[in-house]
Amino acid sequence: MGRYPRDTTGYSAVMFHKVLVANRGEIAVRVVRALREMGIASVAAYSDADRGSLAVRLADEAAYLGPSPSSESYLRIDRVIDAAKRHGAEAIHPGYGFLSENAEFAEACATAGIMFIGPPAEAIRKLGSKTAARQLAIAAGAPVVPGTERALTGWEQARAAANSLGYPVLLKASAGGGGKGMRRVDRESELQSALRDAASEAGRAFGNSEVYVEKLVIEPRHIEIQILGDHHGNLIHLGERECSIQRRHQKVIEECPSPLMSSHPDLREHMGQAALKVARAAGYTNAGTVEFLVDRDANFYFLEVNTRLQVEHPVTELATGLDLVEWQLKIAAGERLTLRQEDVTWRGSAIECRIYAEDPDHDFMPAPGTIVHLSEPSGPGVRLDSGIFQGWNVPLEYDPLLAKLAAWGSTRETAIHRLDRALAEYVLTGVRNNIRFFREVLADAEFREGRLSTSFVERFFKTRKKTEADPESEAAAALVLTLESNGSGSPPLTKVSTNVSRWLDSGRDELLR
Amino acid sequence: MKRRVIVNGRSGTIEIEGSRLRYDREDGVLIEGEFSLEGTSVLLNGRSYRVSKGAGTEIWVNGRQLSMDVFDPRDLRPGQGMAANHGRQEIAASMPGKVIRILVAAGDTVEEGQGLIVVEAMKMQNEMKSPKSGRVVEVRARPDATVGAGEILVVVE
Structure with a gap:
């Protein structure tokens, strides 16, 4: 029996009976789990590649969307809505990525009479464009990276702006994204040519050569604030997550609290209030994340808002003891946020690492394939959000995130030891992955001291010493392969064993005893 | 043993x-x-x-x-197995993916390190390069085809 009897009325709104999960991988599993815990039937939407996925296996029902490419399945608004209707789902949880930050999709849900589990379409729209979100943040009084608000009109204006900001500065394309049209300028003598290059690159990439100038934040930390708001005007923050460890501008390790908070005890509250100002100005409800850059002097600047559940939400859950997905569902069903700001407390330290099918030794190239052997960690303080199993074929059509491994400890040091212990237990073969890389990062002196910045991974690789396996390990591997090729010793290790004869044998042994 | x-x-x-x-x-x-x-x-x-x-x-x-x-x-017999493969070189996909661009045709002369084919997996593009200077004798890959790891895409001589 779930916690939400079907006839609940009165103060709390009637909870959904059935929810469609319009996502895949570990996040689909995460949402299906929350639904099961709440006694709500789950429908896993799937593409051809995901027919055999863990989410489909764990859900009550599954709805086919279409072929494997996401443009023909997970990104198809019509097919997702049709799947929800076919299965009689009253609400859709979009997870992250795919349609989760698509205002058109949120509107299409409303039109179809289906609840979109996320913020209102208008809020998604207001916060969707980086420049519009920046304007909104400025109007709401949240600090932004100092710079010109509009595109530069010429060299003289650029020179005056850069001089008043102070070098180094960053030229950015107004229509920008993906680093295109972006130039770091360290001194005035470089400004003119950088301006010309940035404008022409922006013109080629976006058909818009407008460029503006911002102060460059050197070795920034990436710290974000989790927010939660209901449809009754209640809006709170759940503190920060530090996500400075990134590769290719994508986070790989996240933690709560940020190590910076121990030396800056007021920072969380200041950032939390700034995040709430932005959220309030946008009419935000449900779960969301306001991202900031933090400089070396602990000044913080608004970056953008992610209008959805974040990949790294488990560290907030571990540190606060709250269940964000449960709150998302309750809020979408119209329940009040009974939690007040003063009820939110943070205990200990939580660190998560994203297990990707990728090769850290070759520029983190994705490495799809079949999971040959899987042995997952567990034990005290360990949380694993995984979307894989032994024999699962990691599809090449999607993001190569396999699982998220998080550890909680009463202190950051304990959390690091636990996470390292859990990584050591983790056996995942058949696809290249970054488990070993994380163990090296956790052993890094700067990481241990909490001296983090978004340039950490680059620095780490510059000074990384590649260590080899010890010869005893080689001997152990050679032993196994030799006995296997000889047909003696243990059964082949590659086979997923369905052989029951050992059980029969031991049963016989018992009888003979 | x-x-x-x-x-x-x-x-x-x-x-x-x-x-x-x-x-x-x-x-x-x-x-x-x-x-x-x-x-x-x-x-x-x-x-x-x-x-x-x-x-x-x-x-x-x-x-x-x-x-x-x-x-x-x-x-192990001499001249086989681990010995280097002179002359003919087969370029195989290092990971499963989709062929998105073929940069050479059979008969082309290529330099060592020249790109032969681009394979995409998980939104990342990987250019397969020629291991030697020589001539392309065969292009087995087809545009938009899905290939498995180890599948031979191009043969250079």
């Missing part, structure tokens, strides 16, 4: 007698001792190792990946 071992490009031998092994690497490293094997668990001189096989020659020991081949030295 004696076998030749190639691990991460380095060679050695392993000898197994009853519950004793002797692993002798060409660079002089020698490991000897008592072992016990149970499924994926190896005890060697009282220390515990977890050994799991992956794809192809990949084998993992205590979270570390090795590339290892073990073969009977009597099966």
Whole structure:
């Protein structure tokens, strides 16, 4: 029996009976789990590649969307809505990525009479464009990276702006994204040519050569604030997550609290209030994340808002003891946020690492394939959000995130030891992955001291010493392969064993005893 | 029982007698001792190792990946097997993916390091380069085709 009897009325709104999960991988599993815990039937939407996925296996029902490419399945608004209707789902949880930050999709849900589990379409729209979100943040009084608000009109204006900001500065394309049209300028003598290059690159990439100038934040930390708001005007923050460890501008390790908070005890509250100002100005409800850059002097600047559940939400859950997905569902069903700001407390330290099918030794190239052997960690303080199993074929059509491994400890040091212990237990073969890389990062002196910045991974690789396996390990591997090729010793290790004869044998042994 | 071992490009031998092994690497490293094997668990001189096989020659020991081949030295005939492959070179996909661009055609002359084909997996594009200067004798890949790891895409001579 779930916690939400079907006839609940009165103060709390009637909870959904059935929810469609319009996502895949570990996040689909995460949402299906929350639904099961709440006694709500789950429908896993799937593409051809995901027919055999863990989410489909764990859900009550599954709805086919279409072929494997996401443009023909997970990104198809019509097919997702049709799947929800076919299965009689009253609400859709979009997870992250795919349609989760698509205002058109949120509107299409409303039109179809289906609840979109996320913020209102208008809020998604207001916060969707980086420049519009920046304007909104400025109007709401949240600090932004100092710079010109509009595109530069010429060299003289650029020179005056850069001089008043102070070098180094960053030229950015107004229509920008993906680093295109972006130039770091360290001194005035470089400004003119950088301006010309940035404008022409922006013109080629976006058909818009407008460029503006911002102060460059050197070795920034990436710290974000989790927010939660209901449809009754209640809006709170759940503190920060530090996500400075990134590769290719994508986070790989996240933690709560940020190590910076121990030396800056007021920072969380200041950032939390700034995040709430932005959220309030946008009419935000449900779960969301306001991202900031933090400089070396602990000044913080608004970056953008992610209008959805974040990949790294488990560290907030571990540190606060709250269940964000449960709150998302309750809020979408119209329940009040009974939690007040003063009820939110943070205990200990939580660190998560994203297990990707990728090769850290070759520029983190994705490495799809079949999971040959899987042995997952567990034990005290360990949380694993995984979307894989032994024999699962990691599809090449999607993001190569396999699982998220998080550890909680009463202190950051304990959390690091636990996470390292859990990584050591983790056996995942058949696809290249970054488990070993994380163990090296956790052993890094700067990481241990909490001296983090978004340039950490680059620095780490510059000074990384590649260590080899010890010869005893080689001997152990050679032993196994030799006995296997000889047909003696243990059964082949590659086979997923369905052989029951050992059980029969031991049963016989018992009888003979 | 004696076998030749190639691990991460380095060679050695392993000898197994009853519950004793002797692993002798060409660079002089020698490991000897008592072992016990149970499924994926190896005890060697009282220390515990977890050994799991992956794809192809990949084998993992205590979270570390090795590339290892073990073969009977009597099966090796001169001029075969590990010897370098002069002349003809087959360029195979290093990972499963989709062929998105073919940069050469049969008959083209290519330089060493020149891009031959672009394979995409998980939104990342990987350009396969020619291992040698020579002539393209065959292009087996087809545009938009899905290819598996190890599948031969181009042959250069």
